[in-house]
Amino acid sequence: MxxxxxxxxxxxxxxxxxxxxxxxxxxxxxxxxxxxxxxxxxxxxxxxxxxxxxxEEGVTMTVFFEEGVDQAAIDSVGEQIKALNGVTDVRYVSAQEAWEEFQKEYFKGAEDAAEGFQDDNPLSNKANYEVTVDRIENQEEVAQYIEGLDGVSNVNHSEGAxxxxxxxxxxxxxxxxxxxxxxxxxxxxxxxxxxxxxxxxxxxxxxxxxxxxxxxxxxxxxxxxxxxxxxxxxxxxxxxxxxxxxxxxxxxxxxxxxxxxxxxxxxxxxxxxxxxxxxxxxxxxxxxxxxxxxxxxxxxxx
Amino acid sequence: MITLRNVSKSYGKGQPAIDHMDLQIDKGEFVFVVGNSGSGKSTLIKLLLKELEPTEGTIEVNGQVLNKLKRRKIPKYRRGVGVVFQDFRLLKDRSVYENVAFAQRVIERPNRVIKKRVPEVLTLVGLAEKYKSYPRELSGGEQQRVALARALVNRPDILLADEPTGNLDPKTSFEIMKLLEEINERGTTVLVVTHNREIVNAFKKRVIAMKKGVIVSDEQEGEYHAN
Structure with missing residues (x-):
């Protein structure tokens, strides 16, 4: 035309x-x-x-261990989590670090109160892994799998929100x-x-x-x-x-x-x-x- | 130029509008087709424009067998055939110039060609000064001139006129026919369907008389006889 x-x-x-x-x-x-x-x-x-x-990027789940589990078992669980599909990051938080973070967050401005504990770490058996997954939908599945691993007591994750x-x-x-x-x-x-x-x-x-x-x-x-x-x-x-x-x-x-x-x-x-x-x-x-x-x-x- | 071989056209059961018709019109001829209403004149025009298909027989126009013409080739075929009607069929919301230019736009002529050609053809039909007017501002004769200009602007080989003077007074009718004669003298084959006896008898052209779909007479320099 x-x-x-x-x-x-x-x-x-x-x-x-x-x-x-x-x-x-x-x-x-x-x-x-x-x-x-x-x-x-x-x-x-x-x-x-x-x-x-x-x-999603900011949401992690926390993996806790049964009492008396040794470091070797914890390391082994860490390796298995890293190998999972959909897991983007795994960070180990020792009992000491967990306690320090807790103090920072909850005893802010009242550091003296925490001093009462001195070297007696109340979270001594709260060493954990912070696990990040790529998609929220995958979180549930990954959590269930990790809960089934030897030595793991429970996995905290925020399925709801x-x-x-x-x-x-x-x-x-x-x-x-x-x-x-x-x-x-x-x-x-x-x-x-x-x-x-x-x-x-x-x-x-x-x-x-x-x-x-x-x-x-x-x-x-x-x-x-x-x-x-x-x-x-x-x-x-x-x-x-x-x-x-x-x-x-x-x-x-x-x-x-x-x-x-x-x-x-x-x-x-x-x-x-x-x-x-x-x-x-x-x-x-x-x-x-x-x-x-x-x-x-x-x-x-x- | 136009050849009909054994052509019939029926609209249903009963008397066919065209009944086994044979017709030959040569290049450059001026032909009147006459007859009362119902004689099949208008059907003939429609067949020649390929608005209708014959029930039987073959129609050949300008070297093309219409029966075999594919649908998408129809527009191109019609560009070689100019047509005017009793009711002029002008576009009422457009000026004289635009009505004529319309035929050129339809065949996608460039604007510079249109600007040259439209005044030419308006001069030919004697309406050059009225190019800005609208159809409602024109007399019947003037409107038919515009229709003629539109039919001629693309230089067709054949001009079909279906009762071109049907709505006009005797004097104007005569003027329009003179114009058609002039167009014919420039080489265009002209076929005029009419039942205007005075006109036909005044012009002394070939006259084909039809009655009930059949050609009853075909005479050179003929007359339209009362039936």
């Missing part, structure tokens, strides 16, 4: 949108809702994953996906209606075009362009809104719940939107294209 022809058809596409502006606006609004929701969920899920990943995070993240993703699919279908349906109206309005013109010798592509192009433009507009509007919302939301959350600022950090807007903008535009224009293409197949047998 020539550039002048593309230009002409693009203009016709814009004219079409203007001709049935109400339908076009309804379609744009539905796509906007679809892309907005997609963007919102995407921003939440991507940040959640980021937070969960950070938390982190698992809840992961489950919530998955649930959020699934529900959002379902809502997006429904909105997607509604948007395709609305665009299809808009294009049908456009075709009906231009029926005579299309008939004349065909008699003059217009190719299928030429007759169809304005309607495809109409769909793509509706999709583009429908996607661009929520993306701009989301961009401004994102920074405000992050600032708001961190200010309002400043307790969170120690544990969580959010992704920068740039990191989110360098993926979200192309994805949102492709989604919007994809909906527009599919909506017009199926309608043209149905109504424009040229």
């Amino acid at each position: 020539r550039i002048s022809t593309i230009g002409y058809n693009a203009k016709q596409g814009v004219v079409n949108i203007g001709r049935n502006i109400i339908f076009s606006l309804a379609s744009i609004a539905t796509i906007a809702a679809c892309v907005f929701l997609f963007g919102l969920v995407f921003s939440i899920v991507i940040n959640f994953n980021y937070i969960v990943k950070n938390v 982190v698992n809840t995070l992961t489950t919530f993240n998955k649930l959020l993703g699934t529900i959002s996906l379902a809502v997006i699919i429904i909105l997607f279908a509604v948007a395709v349906f609305l665009i299809s209606n808009t294009i049908s109206v456009g075709i009906a309005v231009r029926k005579e013109e299309i008939g004349i075009m065909k008699l003059i010798g217009a190719t299928n592509g030429f007759v169809r192009a304005p309607f495809i362009i109409e769909g793509l433009l509706i999709g583009l507009l429908g996607a661009a509007i929520p993306l701009v809104i989301l961009y401004f919302m994102y920074n405000r939301a992050v600032t708001y959350i961190l200010e309002k719940f400043n307790i969170l600022s120690d544990i969580v950090s959010f992704l920068a807007a740039r990191q989110v939107f360098e993926v979200l903008i192309p994805a949102g535009l492709i989604l919007g224009m994809g909906i527009g294209f599919i909506g017009s293409a199926i309608t043209i197949r149905k109504h424009l047998k040229v």
